Amino acid sequence: MSVRVRFAPSPTGQVHIGNIRAAIFNWLFARHEQGRFLLRIEDTDKERSTPEAVKAIVDALTWLGMNWDEEPVYQSTQHARHREAAERLLSAGRAYKEDKGGTGQGECIVFRMPGTDMAFHDEIKGDLRKKAEDMKDFVIVRSDGSPVFHLANVVDDVTMDITHIIRGDDHVENTYRHVALFQALGATVPKYAHLPMIVNAQGKPYSKRDGAAYIGDFRDKGFDPLALFNYLALLGWSPGDDREKMTREEMIAFFTLDRIKSGPAQMDLRKLSHLNGLYLAEQPMETFSGGVRAFLSKLDWGQALDETLFLDVCRLMQSRTPLYSAAEVWKYFFVELPDYDAKAVEKQLRKDGVKAVLTQIRAALAATDFSQPALLQAMRGVEAANGVGEGKLNQGLRVAVTGTTIGAGMIETLAVLGRERSLKRIDHALATLCG
């Protein structure tokens, strides 16, 4: 029988990074096995389920490039099947009615556990077992007639012919209940694979308090979906050799359940950023500039940028941009005068002698056509005249022209900035910033 797996989120808010990772593993497994990847929306909780949340799930999967192979199943449309299953269990004596008092009122339906020790094989954790006395009967239908998660989940997996259930570690204990339910329903028990959790620095489940936790956060921060997908795939799984940056095809080719680790993994935003930078650096200019533009358009100075200048800046900065959002420091290319960093000004421009040298630089640059070779030659001339090493004068000039001590190569930056703005900024620095 061919592989059929599913991603079954409940649409109650934003899509958590841990859930998306489960989706990625399911998707990768389905593609590797040439099976089917299905989507099921577990919207039985009427109070908390929203259409917006469904859209967020669909958007997240689409953004990350994960397609599903059949029409999504909405759990809320499966009530008849849930009820029917409960009735069958009742008449087979595998479930009974009881008024447990407490929250609900009236009788609910309770599933009777087998009363024997149980065991199942987990594709990641190996053989797992539990003693009969550690497993209690549990409610499958509430007194108001609505099915509880366990029943709905299992019945839907049966009707969808799911062969492998790949889900979070937090479900291992539920698995005994689910296995018992599959058996009582006369269905084939699927194979299970429980993924280790993504945790924070304290070892607790990773949450919004630990930084970006929803996939929308990553999109907003300027991450590339291919990079995020790659990074998440590496959390708990590895291809077996040293490769990390992989194409989708490589990941699919190497993905097997036995290569998934069983211990929890901690999210490392710095490593993700680095990987993201690698992806951005190799993007076609159209993709890169498009990503940056989408981000900059949210900033007050980033809306109606000169297209030629914008593309020049993109070419200059692409290789050193780890995130689209890092382009916020490009501001000095596009505004009248840069924001001058106080510490940089203090260190580079206030010192004795800077004014005189900067005046020489201004004159030398002004005499060129602002082509890179000419700019370089001009700087070399000033350096020689002052008896200082090559590049030694760059930082003062950089602060005068960009307001900061970091950026791309000085000569390239001057060329992109152009004659008019470069000279104007040097004049401004000479008049108001130098000591």
Place this chain on the structure above:
RNA sequence: GCGCCCAUCGUCUAUCGGUCAGGACACCAGGUUUUCAUCCUGGCGAGCCGGGUUCGACUCCCGGUGGGCGCGCCA
């Protein structure tokens, strides 16, 4: 409390009894037009502890410690 699970550099990981325990991020040093947010080179850095099994354990077994999860008419 009871049950289950997990445990290699700070972090993500490789290793499936014999390796100088490898790679990546981060960090440090040097280089790249004395910028770094790119890139290159080098460096620092790990088998939780205690017992076994074995000629030989990170790897297998037992115990401990630490951490996580579960024990709902939540999902």
